Amino acid sequence: MSLGIVTPATLHFEAPLPLQSGAQLRDYTLAYETYGQLNADRSNAVLVCHALNASHHVAGLHACADGQPLPKSEGWWDNMIGPGKPLDTDRFFVIGINNPGSCFGSTGPTHTNPDTGKPYGADFPVVTVEDWVNAQARVLDALGITQLAAVLGGSLGGMQALSWTLQHPTRVRHCVAVATAPNLSAQNIAFNEVARRAIVTDPDFHGGHFYEHGVVPRRGLRVARMIGHITYLSDDVMEAKFGRELVGRELGDAPSYSTQDIEFQVESYLRYQGDKFSDYFDANTYLLITRALDYFDPARTHGGNLSAAMAQALAKFLVISFTTDWRFSPARSREIVKALVDNRHDVSYAEIDAPHGHDAFLLDDPRYHGVVRAYFERIAREVKA
Amino acid sequence: MSLGIVTPATLHFEAPLPLQSGAQLRDYTLAYETYGQLNADRSNAVLVCHALNASHHVAGLHACADGQPLPKSEGWWDNMIGPGKPLDTDRFFVIGINNPGSCFGSTGPTHTNPDTGKPYGADFPVVTVEDWVNAQARVLDALGITQLAAVLGGSLGGMQALSWTLQHPTRVRHCVAVATAPNLSAQNIAFNEVARRAIVTDPDFHGGHFYEHGVVPRRGLRVARMIGHITYLSDDVMEAKFGRELVGRELGDAPSYSTQDIEFQVESYLRYQGDKFSDYFDANTYLLITRALDYFDPARTHGGNLSAAMAQALAKFLVISFTTDWRFSPARSREIVKALVDNRHDVSYAEIDAPHGHDAFLLDDPRYHGVVRAYFERIAREVKA
Numbered sequence: 001m002s003l004g005i006v007t008p009a010t011l012h013f014e015a016p017l018p019l020q021s022g023a024q025l026r027d028y029t030l031a032y033e034t035y036g037q038l039n040a041d042r043s044n045a046v047l048v049c050h051a052l053n054a055s056h057h058v059a060g061l062h063a064c065a066d067g068q069p070l071p072k073s074e075g076w077w078d079n080m081i082g083p084g085k086p087l088d089t090d091r092f093f094v095i096g097i098n099n100p101g102s103c104f105g106s107t108g109p110t111h112t113n114p115d116t117g118k119p120y121g122a123d124f125p126v127v128t129v130e131d132w133v134n135a136q137a138r139v140l141d142a143l144g145i146t147q148l149a150a151v152l153g154g155s156l157g158g159m160q161a162l163s164w165t166l167q168h169p170t171r172v173r174h175c176v177a178v179a180t181a182p183n184l185s186a187q188n189i190a191f192n193e194v195a196r197r198a199i200v201t202d203p204d205f206h207g208g209h210f211y212e213h214g215v216v217p218r219r220g221l222r223v224a225r226m227i228g229h230i231t232y233l234s235d236d237v238m239e240a241k242f243g244r245e246l247v248g249r250e251l252g253d254a255p256s257y258s259t260q261d262i263e264f265q266v267e268s269y270l271r272y273q274g275d276k277f278s279d280y281f282d283a284n285t286y287l288l289i290t291r292a293l294d295y296f297d298p299a300r301t302h303g304g305n306l307s308a309a310m311a312q313a314l315a316k317f318l319v320i321s322f323t324t325d326w327r328f329s330p331a332r333s334r335e336i337v338k339a340l341v342d343n344r345h346d347v348s349y350a351e352i353d354a355p356h357g358h359d360a361f362l363l364d365d366p367r368y369h370g371v372v373r374a375y376f377e378r379i380a381r382e383v384k385a
Numbered sequence: 386m387s388l389g390i391v392t393p394a395t396l397h398f399e400a401p402l403p404l405q406s407g408a409q410l411r412d413y414t415l416a417y418e419t420y421g422q423l424n425a426d427r428s429n430a431v432l433v434c435h436a437l438n439a440s441h442h443v444a445g446l447h448a449c450a451d452g453q454p455l456p457k458s459e460g461w462w463d464n465m466i467g468p469g470k471p472l473d474t475d476r477f478f479v480i481g482i483n484n485p486g487s488c489f490g491s492t493g494p495t496h497t498n499p500d501t502g503k504p505y506g507a508d509f510p511v512v513t514v515e516d517w518v519n520a521q522a523r524v525l526d527a528l529g530i531t532q533l534a535a536v537l538g539g540s541l542g543g544m545q546a547l548s549w550t551l552q553h554p555t556r557v558r559h560c561v562a563v564a565t566a567p568n569l570s571a572q573n574i575a576f577n578e579v580a581r582r583a584i585v586t587d588p589d590f591h592g593g594h595f596y597e598h599g600v601v602p603r604r605g606l607r608v609a610r611m612i613g614h615i616t617y618l619s620d621d622v623m624e625a626k627f628g629r630e631l632v633g634r635e636l637g638d639a640p641s642y643s644t645q646d647i648e649f650q651v652e653s654y655l656r657y658q659g660d661k662f663s664d665y666f667d668a669n670t671y672l673l674i675t676r677a678l679d680y681f682d683p684a685r686t687h688g689g690n691l692s693a694a695m696a697q698a699l700a701k702f703l704v705i706s707f708t709t710d711w712r713f714s715p716a717r718s719r720e721i722v723k724a725l726v727d728n729r730h731d732v733s734y735a736e737i738d739a740p741h742g743h744d745a746f747l748l749d750d751p752r753y754h755g756v757v758r759a760y761f762e763r764i765a766r767e768v769k770a
Contacts, residue, residue, distance in 0.1 A: 201607070
C-alpha cells in the first residue's frame with residue numbers, strides 16, 4: 001500500500017546554527033515531511049536521512065494544484081516506507097528532513113544570504129554531516145520528539161545515522177546504516193573531486209555566483225552526474241543492462257565510426273542521466289554535499305581509531321551492505337561492525353548478495369527488505385502502540 | 386643498463402591507408418624508433434605497441450641540441466626494454482611506432498588535412514586498432530621485416546598485439562599481451578564517454594577546430610585525465626599513497642572547510658596530473674584513441690564468440706594480468722586465455738599479484754619482469770644470433 005498524497009512542511013529557525021567550520025547559519029528554514037502518527041508517549045519516531053540528490057520527500061506522492069497525484073512524484077524510498085512496508089507507517093511516525101545546503105526546500109545556496117541580500121551561491125557556509133545532524137535535532141525538538149526509536153539512512157544518509165549515535169547518544173535507540181562507510185576512501189574522494197572540478201571549471205559557474213548571470217553550469221553538472229552514475233552501478237549490472245550494444249543497430253553490426261555521436265547504449269543512458277540532473281540540481285549544492293561526504297570521519301578526532309570513536313554510542317545497530325557495491329564496499333561496513341563489536345555494542349550485520357552495486361540500497365530486493373522489516377518488527381515490540 | 390641516446394625517425398607514405406570506417410588516410414607520416422640490431426635473417430624483430438598517451442619513444446633517452454641527454458626523456462617502457470633488460474636489445478631489434486591519430490610525430494589531428502590545407506582537427510578520420518596494425522605493418526615492410534619474432538603491448542597496446550595475430554597471422558611468431566582485454570566492458574566505455582563529454586563540451590573545444598581559435602580545451606582535458614588516473618590505480622594503492630591525508634596539515638587536524646580549494650592529497654595529485662596532461666596532449670587525439678578502445682572487439686564479426694575469432698591466429702601467446710587491475714581485470718585476460726585454449730593454441734598465462742592496479746604494467750615488478758624475461762629468453766633460443 002502507498003501512503004497516497006503527502007504534504008511537505010517547513011520550520012523556520014531564528015536562532016543561528018553553529019557549524020563545525022566555526023561559521024554559523026542564521027535565519028534558516030528546513031523542509032520536512034512526516035508519515036504515520038506519533039504515539040502518545042512519542043516513542044515511535046523514526047528519522048530517515050537522505051543522501052546526495054534526495055530530499056525530505058521520502059515516501060508517498062505529491063499533489064498537483066487540483067489535488068490529484070503528481071505523476072512520478074513518488075518519494076525516493078517509497079518501496080521501503082509506507083503502510084505495511086518494511087518501515088511500517090502504521091506503526092512508526094516517520095520523518096524526512098531536507099538538509100541545509102540542499103536545493104529542495106531547506107535553506108541552501110539558491111536562497112538569499114541575509115548578510116548581503118543576494119543569493120548565497122558559493123558563499124553558503126560549508127556544512128558537514130555533524131551540522132546536518134544538529135539541524136535535524138532542532139526539527140525533532142520542534143516536533144516534541146526527545147528520543148528516536150530509530151534513525152535510518154543509506155549511503156551519505158547512513159553516515160548521518162551513524163553520527164546521530166555519537167552526537168546525541170541518548171536520543172537514538174536504534175541505528176540502521178545501509179550501504180555506508182565510516183569515511184571516504186582516497187578513491188571516493190578522487191571521484192568527488194573530479195566531479196567538482198568539472199563543475200567549478202565550467203565557465204558558466206562564475207565562481208559559484210552563476211544565479212546573477214542567469215546561467216547554470218550544466219556542462220559540469222552533466223559530467224559530475226555521469227561520473228556518479230558509473231560509481232552507483234556495479235560493473236556486472238552495467239554489463240547486463242548495456243553491454244556493448246549499439247544504439248539503433250543489431251549486435252554484430254559495425255558502428256558508425258564517430259568520436260562525438262552516441263554509439264553505445266551506455267553512452268545514451270549516461271547522457272540522459274546527466275541532462276536530467278542538470279535540469280534540477282544546484283551546482284553549489286553538489287559541491288557542498290560532496291564535501292560533507294569527504295569530511296565525514298568520526299575516527300579523525302580519535303587518532304584514526306574508529307573503535308574509540310564508536311565507544312560513546314548507546315544505540316543498537318543494524319548494518320547492511322551489498323556484495324557488488326564498490327563505492328561503499330562490504331569491507332567498509334565490516335569496519336563499522338568491528339568497531340561496534342570492539343565496544344560490545346548490540347549489532348546485527350547483513351551482507352546482501354545483490355547485483356546492483358551501490359544503487360541496491362534504493363531497490364526492492366526481498367532479502368534486503370526482509371532484513372529491514374524484521375529489524376523494525378523487533379523495534380516495534382519495544383514501542384507502545 | 387640503459388640504451389643511452391636514441392633518435393626518432395619518420396617514414397612518409399604516399400599510398401593511402403584504407404581505414405576500417407571506409408575512409409582513408411592519405412599522404413601520411415609515421416614516427417618510429419628502433420633499438421638494437423636486426424640480425425642477418427631478419428628474424429629478431431619485436432614490435433612494441435603503445436597505449437593511450439604513449440608514443441614510439443619506448444626506451445632510451447632523447448638528446449638536447451647539445452647532444453646531452455634531455456632530462457626526464459626516458460622512454461615509457463625503459464624499465465622493460467634495453468641491454469640486459471627483460472626484452473633485451475642485445476638480442477632483439479625492437480621497434481616502436483607512433484600510431485596515426487596520435488600527437489607525438491605521426492600524422493594526426495594537429496597536422497594539415499591535404500584536402501583543405503587546414504589542420505584536420507575533428508575531421509581526422511576515425512582510426513581503429515585494426516587500422517593501426519595495418520599502418521604498423523607498412524613500417525615493417527619499409528624496414529624489410531617480413532615476420533616479427535614477437536609483438537608486445539600493454540593495455541590498448543595489448544589489443545594491438547592481439548589484433549596482429551588475427552590480421553597478419555603469418556607475420557607474428559609470438560604475442561605478449563599485458564593488462565589487456567578482448568573488448569571494453571560497458572563500464573570501460575562509460576568512463577571513456579564521460580572523459581569525451583568533458584572535452585567536447587568545453588567551450589574551448591570549438592567542435593574540434595580549436596587550433597584555429599588559438600585555444601586548447603584544457604578544462605576538458607584535465608577532467609578526462611583525472612578520471613583516467615582514478616581508473617589506472619587500484620583502490621588500495623590510492624589508499625596507501627594518499628589515504629585521507631590533508632595538504633599542509635597533520636593527520637587528525639581539522640580541514641580548512643572549503644568546497645573549491647585543495648584539501649586532500651589525492652586532490653592535489655589529480656589536479657597536478659590533469660594540468661600536466663593538458664599541457665601536451667591533443668584533445669582530438671584523446672577522442673580518437675578512446676574511440677579506438679571502445680570499438681576494439683575481434684569477436685564482433687564472429688557472433689560475439691571470441692574463440693571463433695581467435696581461431697585464425699598462428700602465434701604463440703603470453704598473456705599477463707595484475708590482480709588489482711580493475712580497468713582490465715584478470716577475468717578479462719582469462720577470457721583471452723580461454724579462447725586460445727579452446728583453439729589448442731600455445732598460451733602461457735601469468736596473473737601477477739601486484740598492488741598497483743592497471744598501472745602495474747608500466748612498473749618494475751620483479752615477478753612480472755621475470756615472466757617477460759623468461760618468455761623472451763625462450764623466443765631468443767628460436768632466433769639465430
